[in-house]
Amino acid sequence: MPRRLQRFEALTVRYLYPLYRYARHLTRDAGKAEELVQETYLKAYQGWHRLRDDSRVKAWLFQILTNCYRDRYRQALRQPAWVELSAATEQEEEHGPVSTATTDPATLLERKEAIQSVQDAIAQLPPLFRMLVLLVDIEGFSYKETAEVLDIPLGTVISRLSRGRQRLRHLLQDYAIQAGYLPAGLPPAPEPDTPIIPLTAYQHRRRTRGEGGNG
Known part of the structure; x- marks a missing residue:
């Protein structure tokens, strides 16, 4: 194996799953996520000579994947769309198959519902x-690293992330209270700055589309 390829694999293979997870959240489709990751690694290998700092490998790979996603789905990013997701499939791909030997059905159902609600809420956020939210709260990037990945000012990261979290809180608060994750009587989450579809309405639409075939 060429030394260049050996070094490339040694520094990048550890990020294969995080990249797939990020791509899956963005595309909501396993096949499209795999294609994005493959394209990312191909472009990364082709441009490997341009990476001067090995400590930036992770951010560099995520930046490439983000740009690939933007290029592929630029038109779709301008148009809000309903997306569908199987909670069981998503959970297995995110965390591995659930062990039914050690988890009772009620717990399994509760876990799937929680995962589905969070996924549905994230899916309603505008692309940026x-x-x-994915880069900072799920992948653990710093604000500065996120600004580099998305090629936007640091101040934009801070302000837009705050608004994104506010939207998530607004979408998930009712569910969290009903599920017992938050105490009843909690003050309502602040209204987001732009209208959003209630989570229950979104989930009803998703189920209806699923029952109707391809939708």
Whole structure:
């Protein structure tokens, strides 16, 4: 194996799953996520000579994937769309198959419902808000690293992330209270600055589309 390829694999293979997870959240489709990751690694290998700092490998890979996603789905990013997701499939791809030997059905159902609600809420965020929440709150990037990945000012990261989190809180608060994750009587979450579809309405639309075939 060429030394260049050995070094590339040694520094990048550890980020294969985080990249797939990020791509899956963005595309909501396993096949499209795999294609994005493959394209990312191909472009990264082709441009490997341009990376001067090995400590930036992770941010560099995520930046490439983000740009690939933007290029592929530029038109779709301008148009809000309903997306569908199987909670069971998503959970297995995110965390591995659930062990039914050690988890009772009620717990399994509760876990799937929680995952589905969070996924549905994230799916409703505008593309930039969604990327920010995924990069900072799920992938653990710093604000500065996120600004580099998305090629936007640091101040934009801070302000838009705050608004994205506010939207998530607004969407998820009712569910969290009903599920017992938050105490009843909690003050309502602040209204977001732009209208959003209630989570229950979104989930009803998703189920209806699923029952209707391809929708």
